[in-house]
Amino acid sequence: MRALGDLIVRRAAKMLTNCGDAPVFEGPAAVIIRDGRVAKVVSELDLRDELAGSSDAPELDAEGRAVIPGFVDAHTHLVFAGDRADEFAARLEGRRYEAGGIMRTVEATRAASLDDLVAGIVERAGRCLDGGTTTIEVKSGYGLETETERRCLEAIQRAGDLVEPELVATFLGAHLNPEPGYIDMLIEEMLPVCAPLASSCDAFCDVGALSVDESRRVLLVGKEHGLTPRLHAEELDHTGGAQLAAELGCASADHLVHASNEDAAALAAAGVVPVLLPATSFSLRSSYADARRFLDAGAEIALATDCNPGTSYTTSMPFVVALACSVYGLSATEAVRAATAGGAKALRRDDIGIVGPGARGDLVVIDGEDWVDLAYHPGMDTIAHAVKEGSIVR
Numbered sequence: 221m222r223a224l225g226d227l228i229v230r231r232a233a234k235m236l237t238n239c240g241d242a243p244v245f246e247g248p249a250a251v252i253i254r255d256g257r258v259a260k261v262v263s264e265l266d267l268r269d270e271l272a273g274s275s276d277a278p279e280l281d282a283e284g285r286a287v288i289p290g291f292v293d294a295h296t297h298l299v300f301a302g303d304r305a306d307e308f309a310a311r312l313e314g315r316r317y318e319a320g321g322i323m324r325t326v327e328a329t330r331a332a333s334l335d336d337l338v339a340g341i342v343e344r345a346g347r348c349l350d351g352g353t354t355t356i357e358v359k360s361g362y363g364l365e366t367e368t369e370r371r372c373l374e375a376i377q378r379a380g381d382l383v384e385p386e387l388v389a390t391f392l393g394a395h396l397n398p399e400p401g402y403i404d405m406l407i408e409e410m411l412p413v414c415a416p417l418a419s420s421c422d423a424f425c426d427v428g429a430l431s432v433d434e435s436r437r438v439l440l441v442g443k444e445h446g447l448t449p450r451l452h453a454e455e456l457d458h459t460g461g462a463q464l465a466a467e468l469g470c471a472s473a474d475h476l477v478h479a480s481n482e483d484a485a486a487l488a489a490a491g492v493v494p495v496l497l498p499a500t501s502f503s504l505r506s507s508y509a510d511a512r513r514f515l516d517a518g519a520e521i522a523l524a525t526d527c528n529p530g531t532s533y534t535t536s537m538p539f540v541v542a543l544a545c546s547v548y549g550l551s552a553t554e555a556v557r558a559a560t561a562g563g564a565k566a567l568r569r570d571d572i573g574i575v576g577p578g579a580r581g582d583l584v585v586i587d588g589e590d591w592v593d594l595a596y597h598p599g600m601d602t603i604a605h606a607v608k609e610g611s612i613v614r
């Protein structure tokens with residue numbers, strides 16, 4: 221593993237710190253990173269005094285560009301094998317997506333070796349980093365039997381030692397309920413094997429997947445194994461998942477396309493982070509969640525890619541930010557906050573998604589003077605540099 225770095229990022233036009241009462245630090249600004257952690261954010265004018273002429277740390281000259289925290293992609297399914305481009309093409313001709321499409325990826329994933337799965341994650345995590353993502357939540361869920369679910373989680377762990385972004389593993393054995401007795405098997409056999417390899421437990425609560433009662437059972441037993449609950453909720457229809465997420469105090473409720481005002485209020489009151497996935501709606505050409513509903517209810521929202529081979533095959537957080545601005549009507553600052561601090565909160569982390577003392581030195585230098593360029597130049601490469609724990613990694 222790479223040693224934790226010392227770095228001084230200089231001459232930022234402005235910086236999104238997501239900290240306290242002044243989340244935007246107007247430049248020219250500098251960040252001092254020591255041993256991989258942010259020591260201080262200062263005005264460029266005060267930098268010499270701060271360093272007292274003694275620092276020989278390497279410097280990264282932002283040359284008047286904007287700086288934001290590294291993106292935290294809090295919802296991905298990066299561990300899979302196979303491809304469903306034909307299904308996407310068929311959908312363009314008018315056929316509807318149903319949760320059962322997952323079974324094609326399950327077949328390919330069951331047939332893949334551990335090395336194949338690791339290689340797939342490494343390739344995709346590299347693309348995430350190209351888009352400025354420094355932390356990635358990765359769900360299992362294309363095994364649906366114990367050995368493959370375990371192998372997928374082991375692949376996430378192994379890939380985590382090979383890639384620059386930090387990978388955070390979630391057990392999603394409850395991605396479908398494919399046959400009678402499956403939930404009992406998941407609880408009795410799969411969870412004890414898989415829980416030591418994950419930090420969260422997720423369930424796909426929706427039409428064609430798990431019911432509210434089945435999801436509750438899985439998440440409660442997951443909790444007994446020390447796993448933080450999170451939930452795919454209200455994506456394809458309104459089935460009560462958002463209220464369940466609030467009831468269980470889930471870290472996040474994800475998708476929420478069909479959530480109501482009452483759902484938004486319940487999530488906000490319970491401190492559940494709505495994780496919104498506009499690239500999925502884009503790929504499915506379906507309805508979008510109402511992001512403003514959750515902000516108005518007082519929730520902190522997150523944005524994520526939902527990267528998966530069926531319904532959202534993108535690793536690009538800049539694309540997600542651009543969509544969130546154009547479709548949800550968020551300001552660029554709201555969208556980037558959701559893609560950084562919001563993602564961190566969904567992962568229940570306070571050391572990422574911000575640029576402040578003690579936080580990890582994970583930064584992105586935007587190729588422009590303002591982060592609005594992420595939305596203003598959709599589909600273009602708007603990432604000039606990425607910094608992970610004080611080392612320039614892109």
Ligand SMILES: [Zn+2]
Nearest residue numbers: 295297452526
């Ligand atoms: Zn998902």
